[in-house]
Amino acid sequence: MKKLTKSLGSFVVPVLSIVLALLIGAIIMAVLGANPLVAMQYLAKGAFGNAANIGTTLTKATPLIFCGLCACFAYKCGVFNLGGEGQFIIGSVACYYVAYCSGIGGVPGILLSLLAGAVAGGIWGLIPGVLKITRGQNEMIITIMFNYVATLFMGVVYTNWLRDESVPQTLPVPDSVQLPRVIDGMRFTWAFVIAIVVGIVLYYFLFWTSGGFKLRAVGYNMTASRFNGFPIKRYILTSFIISGAIAGLGGGAELLGTQFRLINGFGAGYGFDGVSMALIGQLHPIATMIVSIFFAALRAGSTTMQAATGVPTSVSDIIQALVIVFSVAGMALVKLPEFEAFRLRYFRKKEKKEATEQ
Amino acid sequence: MTWITSLLLATVRMAVPLLFIALAELYSERAGMVNIGLEGLAAIGSLVGFLVCYITGSTWLGILCGALVGVVVNMIYAYATISLCADHIVYGMAINIFAPALASFIYRVYFGTGSDLKQIELMAGIGIPGLKNIPFFGDLLFNQTPMVYIAFLLVIVTCIFFNKTRAGLNYKAVGEHPQAAATLGIPVVRIKYLSCVLCGALSGIGGAYLTTCYSNTYSQGNVAGRGFIALAAVIFGRWTGGGVLLACLFFGFCDALQIRLQVGSFGVPYQFFQMIPYVATIVVLSVIGAKKGGPQANGKPYRREQR
Numbered sequence A: 001m002k003k004l005t006k007s008l009g010s011f012v013v014p015v016l017s018i019v020l021a022l023l024i025g026a027i028i029m030a031v032l033g034a035n036p037l038v039a040m041q042y043l044a045k046g047a048f049g050n051a052a053n054i055g056t057t058l059t060k061a062t063p064l065i066f067c068g069l070c071a072c073f074a075y076k077c078g079v080f081n082l083g084g085e086g087q088f089i090i091g092s093v094a095c096y097y098v099a100y101c102s103g104i105g106g107v108p109g110i111l112l113s114l115l116a117g118a119v120a121g122g123i124w125g126l127i128p129g130v131l132k133i134t135r136g137q138n139e140m141i142i143t144i145m146f147n148y149v150a151t152l153f154m155g156v157v158y159t160n161w162l163r164d165e166s167v168p169q170t171l172p173v174p175d176s177v178q179l180p181r182v183i184d185g186m187r188f189t190w191a192f193v194i195a196i197v198v199g200i201v202l203y204y205f206l207f208w209t210s211g212g213f214k215l216r217a218v219g220y221n222m223t224a225s226r227f228n229g230f231p232i233k234r235y236i237l238t239s240f241i242i243s244g245a246i247a248g249l250g251g252g253a254e255l256l257g258t259q260f261r262l263i264n265g266f267g268a269g270y271g272f273d274g275v276s277m278a279l280i281g282q283l284h285p286i287a288t289m290i291v292s293i294f295f296a297a298l299r300a301g302s303t304t305m306q307a308a309t310g311v312p313t314s315v316s317d318i319i320q321a322l323v324i325v326f327s328v329a330g331m332a333l334v335k336l337p338e339f340e341a342f343r344l345r346y347f348r349k350k351e352k353k354e355a356t357e358q
Numbered sequence B: 001m002t003w004i005t006s007l008l009l010a011t012v013r014m015a016v017p018l019l020f021i022a023l024a025e026l027y028s029e030r031a032g033m034v035n036i037g038l039e040g041l042a043a044i045g046s047l048v049g050f051l052v053c054y055i056t057g058s059t060w061l062g063i064l065c066g067a068l069v070g071v072v073v074n075m076i077y078a079y080a081t082i083s084l085c086a087d088h089i090v091y092g093m094a095i096n097i098f099a100p101a102l103a104s105f106i107y108r109v110y111f112g113t114g115s116d117l118k119q120i121e122l123m124a125g126i127g128i129p130g131l132k133n134i135p136f137f138g139d140l141l142f143n144q145t146p147m148v149y150i151a152f153l154l155v156i157v158t159c160i161f162f163n164k165t166r167a168g169l170n171y172k173a174v175g176e177h178p179q180a181a182a183t184l185g186i187p188v189v190r191i192k193y194l195s196c197v198l199c200g201a202l203s204g205i206g207g208a209y210l211t212t213c214y215s216n217t218y219s220q221g222n223v224a225g226r227g228f229i230a231l232a233a234v235i236f237g238r239w240t241g242g243g244v245l246l247a248c249l250f251f252g253f254c255d256a257l258q259i260r261l262q263v264g265s266f267g268v269p270y271q272f273f274q275m276i277p278y279v280a281t282i283v284v285l286s287v288i289g290a291k292k293g294g295p296q297a298n299g300k301p302y303r304r305e306q307r
Helices: A002-031 A036-048 A051-076 A084-101 A106-135 A139-161 A190-208 A210-220 A222-227 A232-259 A270-280 A285-309 A315-335 A337-357 B002-030 B038-056 B059-083 B088-111 B137-142 B146-164 B166-176 B178-183 B188-214 B226-236 B241-264 B270-274 B276-288
Strands: none
Touching: A002 A036, A002 A285, A002 A315, A036 A051, A036 A285, A051 A084, A051 A190, A051 A210, A051 A232, A051 A270, A051 A285, A084 A106, A084 A139, A084 A232, A084 A270, A106 A139, A106 A232, A106 B276, A139 B226, A139 B270, A139 B276, A190 A210, A190 A232, A190 A285, A210 A222, A210 A232, A222 A232, A270 A285, A270 A315, A270 B088, A285 A315, A315 A337, A315 B059, A315 B088, B002 B038, B002 B137, B002 B146, B002 B166, B002 B188, B002 B226, B002 B241, B038 B059, B038 B088, B038 B188, B038 B226, B059 B088, B059 B188, B146 B166, B146 B188, B146 B241, B166 B178, B166 B188, B178 B188, B188 B226, B226 B241, B226 B276, B241 B270, B241 B276, B270 B276
16 A cells, blocks of 8 residues: 555656646746647647657657666666766767768668767766765766866867868768668657667666666665675766766767757757656656656647747746656655655545445 | 966956855855755846846846845745755755756746847946055955955855854754754754755855856856856865855866966867866865765754654
């Protein structure tokens, strides 16, 4: 019974938060002078109205899924990796170098580039990991700083080293290494499929293997795991590397599937978006993927909504931010002893009532 | 000589926003509240400061409103972490996501998507008569905007408050051992809320400084990691007013150096210079290592009648 209500709570709270956030979003739309119902209709139409729109939604979901999984995996293992953005960017830079400069085309080229992205992301995650275990450093600040360094480094690449003549951006990667679309007429590419596969593998690893169990145990209670003889430092390092590699792979997939070139603003904001996805998804890989697709739909739909009703697209960002504000507070509320007492009292009363009625 | 003077002048100017935000975190952590939402608080503070100044033309009103909005947003954090016992780090992250989204939304709604640059008049510098004529130090310390003086005064006030007053010691006790503090009759929850008010106000001011005293426009992401550098400054400064001042001057120096070197260029891509403050933060944190410091009950939820 207790387990049931617990899992119910972790499902009900995010859903309620989303409903609340959408309500506030509707109020904002009304204040801006649009009919919220009409605006919401356009929102839904823009996200799922036809095959092309669904394709756009899934395309937008891909990087969110990768960064969400990166954050999700790290937090599950007790590591607060905020460096998803930097790892994503470094992954895409490495991927670009291999895709553009190696001259290998076709499937081997794609695989090699993606691998380069994952490795680079993993290394970018490894550095803060080493600093954490050797110097006991606060990984949050370090990973954030590495995000800025990565962004600036990408800036060097597209404004200097591989600049496309007068424009501050690189040339697109050759056609032969661009990820093909899964279905003709829909924009989403194999990058989305890779993201889903990574999510499922992570789910399997975390919840159905002993390695995953150990990593989760370290995340759940580091002291207990240490007394149990787990090599904590090695696990922490592993979590950093794997979560960095996921983000790096995401950067590569985004580059070969959607953007094709490095340009100002590439990957910006995905790090914190990933954190939102993971937290709203209750640090569960499958839930994180679903949440990512939902928010990608919100973003894809908001463009149509803006064109039709004039409500700015950033309403979708506000809604996303509100969901996280509500859901994190909601999860804390559910865990409070007062809430537990209230719930027990309420259910007891009900049971008593039923008993007396019989 | 002039190069060095202008470098030091820029150091002071760059250290001030960091100083406000770092003091915000100091007040917060001294009451046991780890707030990593500073970046977001500063972002919304900087937007509101800019907007109010743009509408009314008064920089002071802008800074005041920046502080107010910082407090309002931080109250969400305060309620969730103090009353609902949410995880400080996770909720700080939520604020980091929420506040900048709100800021860019307000900007978009108010100014539309037009690309013309909106500018405001920066706060004018006020020289302190007499003192400003001292060679070298005069320009550096006594010929700045009033916000610079306020920041340095705040450091002195902070040092006295935490070390010499009863109220300050009580305040620190809340961060060290809230249960023990409660048995002494210190209103723990009230002080924790107070710390969040101070933190919100100071980081709002730090953000507003960026638009009203430093750069005369607002752009998305103008806080540029200062919230997190301020967090590092508090650790580097060992949770004391004086230490935080030195740490902020150091990071401000890195920022100033970065800008000066960019102008010089030397044929190196300018982004490498821009990395200096961030790399410096990483290096500093790695060098000082994990010496345990700071309030004992930092980041731990407090519930009455619970051991």
